[in-house]
Amino acid sequence: MxxxxxxxxxxxxxxxxxxxxxxxxxxxxxxxxxxxxxxxxxxxxxxxxxxxxxxxxxxxxxxxxxxxxxxxxxxxxxxxxxxxxxxxxxxxxxxxxxxxxxxxxxxxxxxxxxxxxxxxxxxxxxxxxxxxxxxxGRMKGVRFACSPDQLKALVQYRRGESDLVHRDGKWFLIAICEVPEQPRYEPVDWIGVDRGIVNLATTSDGTNHQGRRLGRYRRWQARKRAELQAKGTRSAKRRAKRRARREARHATHINHRISKEIVAVAQRTGRGIAVEDLGGIRDRVRLRRDQRATLSSWPFHQLGAHLAYKARRAGVPFLEVDAAYTSQMCPRCGHTGRTNRPDRDHFCCRRCGLAGPADVVAGVNVRNRARSAWVLVTAPVPALA
Structure with a gap:
């Protein structure tokens, strides 16, 4: 890969x-x-x-x-x-x-x-x-800095061309490394991952990776940007330029940390990872004006991409399943309805009475759908008569 x-x-x-x-x-x-x-x-x-x-x-x-x-x-x-x-x-x-x-x-x-x-x-x-x-002419002796893990990957796996990038007054080289994949194992079960805005990722095991700190950080960054834009001086513009992309780097770091932890748990327990297919969700949802910035800055796609490539590198099976009604369907009796989720945080089935945190229930539904989908994916194709 x-x-x-x-x-x-x-x-x-x-x-x-x-x-x-x-x-x-x-x-x-x-x-x-x-x-x-x-x-x-x-x-x-x-x-x-x-x-x-x-x-x-x-x-x-x-x-x-x-x-x-x-x-x-x-x-x-x-x-x-x-x-x-x-x-x-x-x-x-x-x-x-x-x-x-x-x-x-x-x-x-x-x-x-x-x-x-x-x-x-x-x-x-x-x-x-x-x-x-x-x-x-040829310029020699241009120094570069990287982490020990990056240097190891470059020495062992670098292939092909590298891109010279100039960004914010800094110079970078972006190299492609062909890293060998681990053979994918047969999962004994699945970890369902529900991605959200308040809780960035909630697993079917009940592990909750909250997004409140990231939300506070984004709001603080937005206030600082507004203050610098309102000031409009040369010094404020320089400071705003230095702060550019800092918020995106912070969100990327959090997504790396969450995905690394989930993949490590799946690898240690011999399970696969399943997430909801959220493609096109921004086009399907209509929000109030005050909610649009929150949805636009929601890094769910990046978290899914991190989970996918880290799982592939570790040999952990990875699936995307249908996201429809995962937060409204009861995993025990199958009853589906909006009334099953009276508010954002709680789930209570109106038919059988199953209750619990709404995001954990959604993760369990993702896990159950992955079980069914994996059976179909791995089922042998019948021979033609």
Whole structure:
């Protein structure tokens, strides 16, 4: 399986200047190649490379391999655009978003990420440095910082190209690691996980990972952002820029911690993990204005993605099941109704009297559906007569 490892570069001012000039040149070259591809309706990488290769080297100062990488970046960007159009992510043909996306060539920001393969970039893991191609030639001895686990993954499993990223005045390298998967075992049972806003994750075992602290943190961050925006001074803008993405990093850390704990329990007990399929929930739900920001910032998809890849890496079976009425259905008698859940926190079946925390009951229903779904997934296919 593929894992992404991000390391922070620690260039000197001279090295940072060279990296910035290189990144801007690569993106200008990619924008030029994009215009050619758009005007000539070229989708083939080989055809586009024949048309623009010499021009990229002569006009933008790229050497052979960076020019090839720029062409590939353009072709990949158009492939992604076509996939989004087919999936309907940009609206129907004729809509404003669709026309805007298809009516002009793709352009690349001056500091957009640029891929470098092993011919343009090499790693010196013992010295914790990289050697990277720039417009001024090969630049050696650029230091990087990472955790011991990240360094171990890079040494053992790094494959393919790495992306040079400039973000908030900092430099990063993002590398792809091909990490081997553990063989998936046959689960003895399942852990149902109910994801929510107040309680980020509640398992069928009764373990509750509350989201109140994250909610308070988000509200505090929102107040600080409003104060800095209202002040509007240069100092306030600098502080707001430094605080950017801090809230997202905090939420990501919490999701990593929760998913790691759930996967560890499942692996230790020989069980699988089941979650609700919440795809499209933001489109299905209509909320009051004061609730929209809370739903929009709810990181349920990221938590599910963390659970999925950590389970896959550990060999733990993972399933997504139907989410319909999991919080309103009684797991004992099957009675389903809104009245079974009189408020957000409590469940009480109107038919058999089963009562308990609503999120735990939902987790139990997810677990029960996983049991049935796994039987269907693993059932042998009958042979044709």
């Amino acid at each position: 593929k894992l992404v490892v991000q390391v922070k570069l620690l260039p000197t001012p001279e090295q940072a200047s060279a990296l910035g000039a290189t990144l801007r040149a690569c993106n200008r070259a990619a924008s030029h190649a994009s215009r050619v591809a758009f005007e000539k309706r070229i989708t083939s990488r080989n055809e586009l490379q024949k048309d623009v290769y010499a021009d990229l080297k002569a006009r933008f100062g790229l050497s052979a391999q960076p020019a090839v990488r720029a062409v590939k970046k353009v072709v990949d960007a158009y492939a992604t655009l076509r996939a989004n159009l087919r999936a309907g992510n940009l609206g129907n043909p004729g809509s404003r978003r669709y026309v805007k996306a298809t009516g002009e060539p793709l352009s690349f920001r001056p500091d957009a990420a640029q891929p470098f393969d092993d011919r343009c970039l090499s790693w010196q893991f013992d010295a914790r440095t990289v050697s990277i191609w720039t417009l001024g």
